[in-house]
Amino acid sequence: MNVTFPASLDLIVIGGGPAGYSAAIRAAQFGNSVLLVEKERLGGACLNSGCIPTKFLWETLNLEKKIKRAADHGFAHVPARPEFSLVQQKKNKAIDIIGHGLQNLLASYPITIIEGTAHFTGHRQVAITTRDGAITEAQASKIIIATGSRPRDIPELGIDPIRIINSDDALRLGGVPKTMAIIGAGAIGVEFAFIFAGFGCDVTLIEKESHILPAEDGELSSEVKKLLQRQGVKVIESAGTLEPLIRDAEQVLVATGRQPNIETLNLPAAKINFNENGITVNAYLETSQNGVYACGDVTGKNYLAYIAQAEGIAAAENIHGGKNTIDYSTTPRVIFSQPPIASAGKRPKDCDPAEVITGRFPFTANSRAFIEGERTGWVKVLVEKKTGLIAGCQVIGAEAEALISIISMALKRKTTVNDLKREMFFHPSMAESIFGACEDAFNKCIDLPNKI
Amino acid sequence: MNVTFPASLDLIVIGGGPAGYSAAIRAAQFGNSVLLVEKERLGGACLNSGCIPTKFLWETLNLEKKIKRAADHGFAHVPARPEFSLVQQKKNKAIDIIGHGLQNLLASYPITIIEGTAHFTGHRQVAITTRDGAITEAQASKIIIATGSRPRDIPELGIDPIRIINSDDALRLGGVPKTMAIIGAGAIGVEFAFIFAGFGCDVTLIEKESHILPAEDGELSSEVKKLLQRQGVKVIESAGTLEPLIRDAEQVLVATGRQPNIETLNLPAAKINFNENGITVNAYLETSQNGVYACGDVTGKNYLAYIAQAEGIAAAENIHGGKNTIDYSTTPRVIFSQPPIASAGKRPKDCDPAEVITGRFPFTANSRAFIEGERTGWVKVLVEKKTGLIAGCQVIGAEAEALISIISMALKRKTTVNDLKREMFFHPSMAESIFGACEDAFNKCIDLPNKI
Numbered sequence: 001m002n003v004t005f006p007a008s009l010d011l012i013v014i015g016g017g018p019a020g021y022s023a024a025i026r027a028a029q030f031g032n033s034v035l036l037v038e039k040e041r042l043g044g045a046c047l048n049s050g051c052i053p054t055k056f057l058w059e060t061l062n063l064e065k066k067i068k069r070a071a072d073h074g075f076a077h078v079p080a081r082p083e084f085s086l087v088q089q090k091k092n093k094a095i096d097i098i099g100h101g102l103q104n105l106l107a108s109y110p111i112t113i114i115e116g117t118a119h120f121t122g123h124r125q126v127a128i129t130t131r132d133g134a135i136t137e138a139q140a141s142k143i144i145i146a147t148g149s150r151p152r153d154i155p156e157l158g159i160d161p162i163r164i165i166n167s168d169d170a171l172r173l174g175g176v177p178k179t180m181a182i183i184g185a186g187a188i189g190v191e192f193a194f195i196f197a198g199f200g201c202d203v204t205l206i207e208k209e210s211h212i213l214p215a216e217d218g219e220l221s222s223e224v225k226k227l228l229q230r231q232g233v234k235v236i237e238s239a240g241t242l243e244p245l246i247r248d249a250e251q252v253l254v255a256t257g258r259q260p261n262i263e264t265l266n267l268p269a270a271k272i273n274f275n276e277n278g279i280t281v282n283a284y285l286e287t288s289q290n291g292v293y294a295c296g297d298v299t300g301k302n303y304l305a306y307i308a309q310a311e312g313i314a315a316a317e318n319i320h321g322g323k324n325t326i327d328y329s330t331t332p333r334v335i336f337s338q339p340p341i342a343s344a345g346k347r348p349k350d351c352d353p354a355e356v357i358t359g360r361f362p363f364t365a366n367s368r369a370f371i372e373g374e375r376t377g378w379v380k381v382l383v384e385k386k387t388g389l390i391a392g393c394q395v396i397g398a399e400a401e402a403l404i405s406i407i408s409m410a411l412k413r414k415t416t417v418n419d420l421k422r423e424m425f426f427h428p429s430m431a432e433s434i435f436g437a438c439e440d441a442f443n444k445c446i447d448l449p450n451k452i
Numbered sequence: 453m454n455v456t457f458p459a460s461l462d463l464i465v466i467g468g469g470p471a472g473y474s475a476a477i478r479a480a481q482f483g484n485s486v487l488l489v490e491k492e493r494l495g496g497a498c499l500n501s502g503c504i505p506t507k508f509l510w511e512t513l514n515l516e517k518k519i520k521r522a523a524d525h526g527f528a529h530v531p532a533r534p535e536f537s538l539v540q541q542k543k544n545k546a547i548d549i550i551g552h553g554l555q556n557l558l559a560s561y562p563i564t565i566i567e568g569t570a571h572f573t574g575h576r577q578v579a580i581t582t583r584d585g586a587i588t589e590a591q592a593s594k595i596i597i598a599t600g601s602r603p604r605d606i607p608e609l610g611i612d613p614i615r616i617i618n619s620d621d622a623l624r625l626g627g628v629p630k631t632m633a634i635i636g637a638g639a640i641g642v643e644f645a646f647i648f649a650g651f652g653c654d655v656t657l658i659e660k661e662s663h664i665l666p667a668e669d670g671e672l673s674s675e676v677k678k679l680l681q682r683q684g685v686k687v688i689e690s691a692g693t694l695e696p697l698i699r700d701a702e703q704v705l706v707a708t709g710r711q712p713n714i715e716t717l718n719l720p721a722a723k724i725n726f727n728e729n730g731i732t733v734n735a736y737l738e739t740s741q742n743g744v745y746a747c748g749d750v751t752g753k754n755y756l757a758y759i760a761q762a763e764g765i766a767a768a769e770n771i772h773g774g775k776n777t778i779d780y781s782t783t784p785r786v787i788f789s790q791p792p793i794a795s796a797g798k799r800p801k802d803c804d805p806a807e808v809i810t811g812r813f814p815f816t817a818n819s820r821a822f823i824e825g826e827r828t829g830w831v832k833v834l835v836e837k838k839t840g841l842i843a844g845c846q847v848i849g850a851e852a853e854a855l856i857s858i859i860s861m862a863l864k865r866k867t868t869v870n871d872l873k874r875e876m877f878f879h880p881s882m883a884e885s886i887f888g889a890c891e892d893a894f895n896k897c898i899d900l901p902n903k904i
Contacts, residue, residue, distance in 0.1 A: 025898040026898055028902070029895070029904070047819075051879060051880055055820065055823055066518060067518075067527075070515055072542060073508075073511065073515055073534060073539060073542055074534040074538035074539030075534045076534075076538075083526050083527075084526075087525060094822065097822070098819050098822060101817070104901070105901055108902040306874060306877060306884075309874050310873060313898065327875060327876075330873075330875070331876065332876070367504055368507065371507055371508050372511055401881045402851055402883055403854070406857050408876040409862060409867070413862075415861070415865055420864075422762035423762035424782055424857065424860040424864060426853050429853045431853075431857040432758075434857075443481070444478070446473075446481075449556070449557055449561075450561045452481070
């Protein structure tokens, strides 16, 4: 493979996922000559084995749910279920189209793309092994590492690539297994439990902590557990020895998180500090080696595509003298259960109950939710007693991922419940539920029954 | 009809629509004894002949659109179309259920409800004529007028209650006419054009101004015009004499706006100022008569349910010493075309082009929109050049009514484009388009091709 790129590069970006391509484009916007190294497919895990394919499958099942409810809107016939193998084909086609768009996007900037695996050979110097085995050397005044992550294994389970699979493999299945045991009930495990149960699989979801979604608000995780059980998923919490729990499952999906891709980078050659959780960076995303930055999943902090993008943008700007840091405190978190859950800011367990009051609004009192048949859901807001500042929010229900952006904005702009006004929320819309929950914190919601 | 209510009332609210019931509930939350007078059905035009029924019909057609696209998600069969008469039944049922919920809500507060028509007999004194012709006198220390509005007629068209109808009548039609001429292409006319065209009617939409949706951004109105034409609607702008344009239409829908319900109130008896546009109020929603307030459509200012609610709440609080005013500058405006449009803050025509820059993000570059098959749409933001403050926003596309709440929040909290951060917007979500448009204002959007 013959790749020509400028002898004097401003920047090498290792990894073409959300962090890497965002960094490359921002640097190119600054006028930099950029080399982008990608070992497999542009778009990284997000496009090829994460956000996009899982959301496609979620949307398919969401569509099925809507179609089932069509009789409530005067439709006479209800169609057959989606055919899983066909859905997989359509999903792959969607990935290809978005991937093609990403290629075109990158091609519009002065960015050289090389397909290969990079490892450090010196401070700001790498060797890139292309698929045909050829090795190309490259150096640049700055380097951004954005090699992402991959599913974490459980080595003790042994190797059985047909039966014991990870989320990458699950997205390639041609059919729906009869039974599936999912190990790990974090975001990934829960999303796959809804997907496979939705396509008719008999799913057992196994979590070693005392609650599924242990990182989330306890009330949200209880709601999701109920929804899973309603879908026929067997939920096992505080799980002990795995073997008996997975013995009878046709398919075992390991969903115990992700691990950073650092092994092939030869980080010691560039004196870059790392540990088993990923590459160590400071607040400006610079590693222990001057001029070398790391962003996205490889830093082991978040494993969220939009934070990876934010970090990629910040790293590229910091290379140009910026002092950008990421504000993790206002970031929304969303999990695509059916319906989805979302949260931002503080959870009840982060707060002193004496200092925070809670407001709540159920979707059953929202007329838009009623019209759309989306009656499962609520918004919960946490409000600082002294100041009235919105401190956090949890949502379950349709459009949770849209509603939570309103809260991220409120948190970012230090908003009190008094700053929110009825006239800011269109009627009828799901977003009114946020206003309702804020008013409820003071027992003043006009759409909820008298509490006094 | 025998109604008993406290001899000494704190508040009489005339009208049980969004303004009136919101005012009544807030006053009851303050501990007031409240009498609520409603002449027809609680919920007013919003519930019975406005927001709710039109959104139900919109949602039915939106559902049909989604079902038609189900093949893109691996569904094999596509169902029949919705049956209009059945849809109308389902819609009426939805109204009944929401109306029943509203009755229960009001019943939970110490509010006495009387069904009748109120007219002033003195300063803060009214006579209520109930359906059986009985007249009840009532007086209170405060009165809130919230009698709402009704569709505006065109008297010159003459009377033909079968052929020439208004939006109230249109929502009661049992079948779809073959042809319909809609006079007036504001929000109401446009929404009904989409609804009836969606159900197979041959619609002609007639506007006397040079563009449909004359109060909106010109680019939005052009987009909506194209969408209407794609649905087969014949759009006539700068229309002259009506008669030849409506001559052949089986049904003529007059959608030339709304007019305040003031005629039966006998306002002079209470020395309350009004003109043909409605009751005159100050910033605190108080009329020319001390202690008498007016809010919602009857003031002739907005004809939007959520502003009516906001005004109802504000009036009730002002009665208790509050100094609440409504911030109309951040209010979202939404029109349910297919897909919907929404806007908040300034439009391009409100700005000096030398002082404002525009950013734009198309839904074709949003991967969530792609997954959902919602590829028609864009977000346009107006940014003050000097300060970077977000000044306004126009949106067309799926979830426009959710996205615009993020902008209302940004406007309310005086937000600059630099305050917006990538990490605030979940991926993949429609809301990312707002961030993309803000970055685009400075040619820095990483999801759009190189512009330099």
